[in-house]
Amino acid sequence: MRSLGSARVLTDRLHAAERHDPIMSAPRWREMPRQGAPAQMPPEHFSPPHQRATAEDLHLHAPAFDPQTPEVLPFHAAPDTDFAAGDAGAGPGAWPQPRWLVEAPDAAANLEDAPARASAEAVTRAAAARRRDDNSLARRHPALARAIARRLGLPDPEAQGAAAPAARRDPAPSRLAYRLQRLWLTPVFRSLTRIGVPVFVVVLGLGLWLGDEGRRADLVGRYEALREAIEARPEFRVERMRITGASAPVDGAIRAMLPVALPASSFDIDLADLRAQIVRLDAVSSVDLAIRNGTIEIAVRERVPAILWRHAGGLEMLDATGHRVATLVGRSNRPDLGLIAGQGAQEAVPEALRLLSVAAPILPQLRGLVRVGERRWDMVLTGDRRLLLPAENPVAALRRVLALDKAEDLLARDFVQVDMRLAERPTVRLTEAAQGEYRRIKALEMQVTH
Structure with a gap:
């Protein structure tokens, strides 16, 4: 049963190769005898005699075959299917006969309708066997694998294996990337990037915008107009002055120190400067100033002559x-x-x-x-x-x-x-x-x- 299942799979493989390879689709391939010496093929399609596999050390199993897509996959070695060396009288360039062609000639007679009889079990077994890389034909017999690949029009297995490592990308960062990563770990560089660069961009933009004299004049004019409108509001107007704790001479001196005539805006009265002027009077020990409800209140404490x-x-x-x-x-x-x-x-x-x-x-x-x-x-x-x-x-x-x-x-x-x-x-x-x-x-x- 194992030989019959492998025969069906290999038959599917041969029919797929016939559709893609003009050499294997020739009439002489179909007329190859089941037993005895196989048909003689051109020597350039085979490996030297000393590299050909024998019945004791060569085992093949067919690759997975999808009837919907006639894609040909490479052969792998399996313990359930093997080749026989053929008749003893075969020449040095003879093609080795599969053992199943000798033991099951009825399978070779039904090559025309073999693809239709491919079972799901055979496809599953072939896919599982293909994953056994340790028994692959390319590893054990590279010369035979190259010959079969050339016959089936497949790429060279050794070329694929040699090209694979070259396609791998080195995971290590480049020198520039490494230096940039180390630079980003420094707190000064991170602060400069997160704070310094945005601030520089904003300052640069404002500098370019304020570089025009007309824009500056317009900005100053708008500011002055807004300030005057706010200062002229009724809630900021001072209309009266009330002085407590001062004698008549000191009261008159304080009223003469007021910088503006009432009524006036509270923004025009500098309380700190007015307090400093009042304290400079010899008769005044301390003074408190406040503006409440439109009235400037001045509380004076005079010095007592001793x-x-x-x-x-x-x-x-x-x-x-x-x-x-x-x-x-x-x-x-x-x-x-x-x-x-x-x-x-x-x-x-x-x-x-x-x-x-x-x-x-x-x-x-x-x-x-x-x-x-x-x-x-x-x-x-x-x-x-x-x-x-x-x-x-x-x-x-x-x-x-x-x-x-x-x-x-x-x-x-x-x-x-x-x-x-x-x-x-x-x-x-x-x-x-x-x-x-x-x-x-x-x-x-x-x-x-x-």
Whole structure:
């Protein structure tokens, strides 16, 4: 059964070859005897005698054959069909007889109608056998495979096998592709590609568009018109000014600083610049500005005068930090404020205020404080009397003088100055009249003693 099935398939193969090969369709092929010596074929169609296969080592099976498409496929070796060497008397160029032609002559007699009897089982078996590359005829007997391929008009199997590896594509990337891939892995290059290139394109486009002078002028004109239309809207108009916490002179000075006349647009009033101008006023300590409901509101906190400073240029009012508040025309205008004088007195205002606070019991006799050498104070009393205070801890020295006055009525004496610069040795300097009276009393005491 195996030989008969293979015979049918090979018969189909032979008929397909006859339709495509004029040599195999010749009458002498059909008249080839079933047994004995086969018909002699031209030697150029066969391999040399020493390359021909024998019955022991050559096995063939027919390829798959589709009756609808007469396509001829190459032969492969199979264990179910083989060739016999033919009669012993065959010549050196004899065609080897298939064993099935010897064992089954009835199959060769029905060559004309063999294609019609091809079964599905034979086609399936042939397709499975064709996939056995390890037993293929092209691998075991290349010379015979070339001869059969030339006879059937098929391409050379060795040529196909040699050309196949050359057609394979090298999967490795090219040198340029490799370098581009490595370059793309760097963060700087990716950032430059994703951000730098689009930004450059946009800037380049804007530069080219704005390169025309007419376009620039039109753009500026449109911007100015839009700005003026927005600034002239009623919700941005300022019609009134309200100032709180300022004296009359400061109020008038602030109103004179307003850059525009009301009503005006709020865009024309620079609040930061106006605040800086108001703060520069000596009488103003701080100021808050805001625009609400068409009104500019200014809250002013003025400096409070704490002391008077007399210098060569006149009389100035200073606050507790020594900052100038205003110029005073006369001492009588602010008799409630203490007076300081001397070079550098304005720099020691806090210390002068502490001394004036301690000297409250003698304020009716106090005329003022004089800064000496920019390092210490002299307290001036009525009658041109002076209390010379030390540079270090003058408040304690003043308290000691007040204690002596309370105990011995020191300040009621006829003296010129009380020197407290040396705490361990206070010195009192008397007037000329007091000194004469003191000598007279001492002389009387001496006469009475003698």
